[in-house]
Amino acid sequence: MKKVAVYIFLTAFLFGTMEVALKLAGGNMDSFQLTFLRFMIGGLLLLPFAINEMKKNDTKLDLKDLGYLLYVGILCIPVSMLFFQFGVMHSNASTASVLISANPLFTIIFAHFMANEHFNRNKLVVLIFGLLGIVFMIRPWSLQEGNTPFGILMMILAAVTFGLYTVAGKISVKKIGIMAQTSISFIFGSLVLLVIMIIMGKPIIAGVADHFLMVLYISIFVTGMGYYFYFAAIKNSDATTGSIAFFIKPAISPFIAVILLGDKILWNTYVGIFLILIASYLNIRNKKREEALQVNEG
Numbered sequence: 001m002k003k004v005a006v007y008i009f010l011t012a013f014l015f016g017t018m019e020v021a022l023k024l025a026g027g028n029m030d031s032f033q034l035t036f037l038r039f040m041i042g043g044l045l046l047l048p049f050a051i052n053e054m055k056k057n058d059t060k061l062d063l064k065d066l067g068y069l070l071y072v073g074i075l076c077i078p079v080s081m082l083f084f085q086f087g088v089m090h091s092n093a094s095t096a097s098v099l100i101s102a103n104p105l106f107t108i109i110f111a112h113f114m115a116n117e118h119f120n121r122n123k124l125v126v127l128i129f130g131l132l133g134i135v136f137m138i139r140p141w142s143l144q145e146g147n148t149p150f151g152i153l154m155m156i157l158a159a160v161t162f163g164l165y166t167v168a169g170k171i172s173v174k175k176i177g178i179m180a181q182t183s184i185s186f187i188f189g190s191l192v193l194l195v196i197m198i199i200m201g202k203p204i205i206a207g208v209a210d211h212f213l214m215v216l217y218i219s220i221f222v223t224g225m226g227y228y229f230y231f232a233a234i235k236n237s238d239a240t241t242g243s244i245a246f247f248i249k250p251a252i253s254p255f256i257a258v259i260l261l262g263d264k265i266l267w268n269t270y271v272g273i274f275l276i277l278i279a280s281y282l283n284i285r286n287k288k289r290e291e292a293l294q295v296n297e298g
Contacts, residue, residue: 008244015222015249019096031089038222039223046182046228070189080164083158086151093253094254097250098269099138103160105130108126136271145264182231254273
C-alpha cells in the first residue's frame with residue numbers, strides 16, 4: 001500500500017499543478033494549440049504501456065472499437081479539455097481547479113441514464129453537497145476578481161462533458177483496457193483537434209520553442225506521467241482508491257495558485273473547497289460500500 005500511496009500523491013501533485021501551468025503557458029500560446037500538444041504528447045507517452053497492456057490481455061480491436069475510441073477521444077479533447085483550457089484562461093486557477101474536480105457529480109447523473117447505475121439517496125446527498133460547493137466557488141452574487149461569467153461557464157461545461165467522457169469510457173474499458181483506451185482516445189481526439197486547427201488556421205508548433213520547458217512539463221509530467229501514476233494506483237489497488245487523488249487535488253491546487261499566481265483565497269473559496277471535499281469523500285465511501293456489497297453477493 002505504500003507504493004499505492006506514492007502513486008496517489010504523485011497524481012494529486014501533478015494534477016494539482018495543472019491549472020497553474022496551463023494558465024502560465026496559455027498566456028503566451030493559443031488554447032487550441034496547447035490542448036493539442038499536451039494530449040498528443042501525453043497519449044504518445046502512454047502508448048508503449050497501452051501496447052503492452054493489449055498484448056498481455058490479448059486485446060483485439062475491431063472497427064467498432066476504433067470508432068468508439070474516436071467518439072470517446074472527441075468527447076475528451078476537442079470538447080471537454082478545450083472548454084477546460086478556455087475556463088482556465090478566463091477564471092482564477094484556484095476556482096478552475098476546484099470546479100473541474102466536481103466532474104464526478106455529473107458522472108453520477110450520466111451513469112444513471114447511460115450505465116444503468118441506480119441513482120439512490122446516498123448519491124443525491126453527494127450531489128447536493130457538490131452543487132452547493134460549486135455555488136460557493138462561483139459566488140454568483142458577486143464574482144471574485146479574476147473570474148468571469150465566460151470562464152465559469154467554460155469550467156462548468158468542462159466538468160459536465162468530462163463526466164460524460166468518464167461514463168462513456170466505463171462502457172468500453174473492460175474490453176479495451178484502461179491504459180489502451182486512454183492512450184488511443186487521447187491520440188484520436190488530438191488528431192481531430194488538429195484537423196479543426198488546420199481549418200481554423202491555428203498555430204500548431206509556432207512559438208513552442210520559446211516556451212519549450214513549460215510545454216514539456218504540461219505534456220510529459222502533468223498529462224503523461226500524471227495519468228500514468230493514476231493508472232498505476234488503480235492497477236495496484238482499485239479505481240475507487242485511485243480516485244482519492246481527485247479528492248486531494250482540490251485541497252492543494254488553490255494553494256499552489258496562491259504561491260505561483262498570487263490568487264486570493266476568500267471565505268467562499270474555503271467553503272466551496274470544504275463542501276466539494278465532503279462530496280468527494282462521500283462519493284468514494286459510497287463506491288467502496290457498493291464494491292464490498294458486490295463482492296459479498298458474488
